[in-house]
Amino acid sequence: MxxxxxxxxxxxxxxxxxxxxxxxxxxxxxxxxxxxxxxxxxxxxxxxxxxxxxxxxxxxxxxxxxxxxxxxxxxxxxxxxxxxxxxxxxxxxxxxxxxxxxxxxxxxxxxxxxxxxxxxxxxxxxxxxxxxAPSVTRRLIGTVTALPAALLTGAPRIRDARERALEALTERELEVLLLVARGRSNAQIADDLALTEGTVKSRVNRILTRLGLDNRVQAAILAHEAGLLGLRSDRVGPDAERHGQ
The missing domain is CATH 3.40.50.2300 (Response regulator)
Structure with a gap:
């Protein structure tokens, strides 16, 4: 290499x-x-x-x-x-x-x-x-989510499409999105969920595509808006694999 x-x-x-x-x-x-x-x-x-x-x-x-x-x-x-x-x-x-x-x-x-x-x-x-850095991710989320909702989420049609896409995510994809919103790297998410780093990278890319987003910061903001950060942490871990792929 x-x-x-x-x-x-x-x-x-x-x-x-x-x-x-x-x-x-x-x-x-x-x-x-x-x-x-x-x-x-x-x-x-x-x-x-x-x-x-x-x-x-x-x-x-x-x-x-x-x-x-x-x-x-x-x-x-x-x-x-x-x-x-x-x-x-x-x-x-x-x-x-x-x-x-x-x-x-x-x-x-x-x-x-x-x-x-x-x-x-x-x-x-x-x-x-x-x-x-996790503290940086939290600051960016805090700054952006302090803006008026219309500026945050865009046109109603885009917002509705993203809400439907969130509902279509599997349990595992929601867990990955939650960890992205908490500022975790792909390697850290892989450790948390007992997956390979390559699998995590693939799932993050798939999540971004499904949600029509460009990057992880946008994904973190959307997760914050959707209330995903309120999910219990005990739902995130190797045992959760049975809930979805």
């Missing part, structure tokens, strides 16, 4: 070396460069063409948000896909989350996350799967 290549960006050398060490301990990951500011991050991303950029948000000069926007907007290699950007920060303030996602970041993780969680997030974003 060819390792996923990672560019580490942070203005503190100690943090860069710590992140390099975390990446280097995984056989399927490899650091191909480090950058100490946003300008260097853009230059190295263009030159090295990594699979994933671990991007700090708060840096002097060009911020991580601006660097992310420039990398993804001005990617100069039409024959090579642009890297996925996983934003790392000490802060989970809404302004950073929203700005990073608007700039095109695929994931947002706090720097105090466990090394295994960071490694899983790198793999997830490399595969195009959004990776959001």
């Amino acid at each position: 060819t390792p996923l290549t990672v560019l580490v960006v942070d203005d503190q050398e100690m943090v860069r070396e710590a992140l390099r060490a975390v990446v280097g301990r995984r056989e399927d990951l490899r650091t191909i460069g480090t950058a100490g500011d946003g300008e260097q991050a853009v230059e190295l991303a263009f030159a090295l063409r990594p699979d994933v950029v671990l991007m700090d948000v708060r840096m002097p000069g060009t911020t991580g948000v601006e660097a992310t926007r420039r990398i993804l907007t001005h990617w100069p290699h039409p024959d090579h896909p642009a890297p996925r950007v996983l934003v790392l920060t000490t802060f989970d303030h809404d302004e950073y989350v929203h700005a990073a996602l608007r700039a095109g970041a695929t994931g947002f993780l706090l720097k105090n996350s466990h090394p295994d969680e960071l490694a899983r997030a790198i793999r997830a974003v490399a595969g195009g799967e959004p990776a959001l």
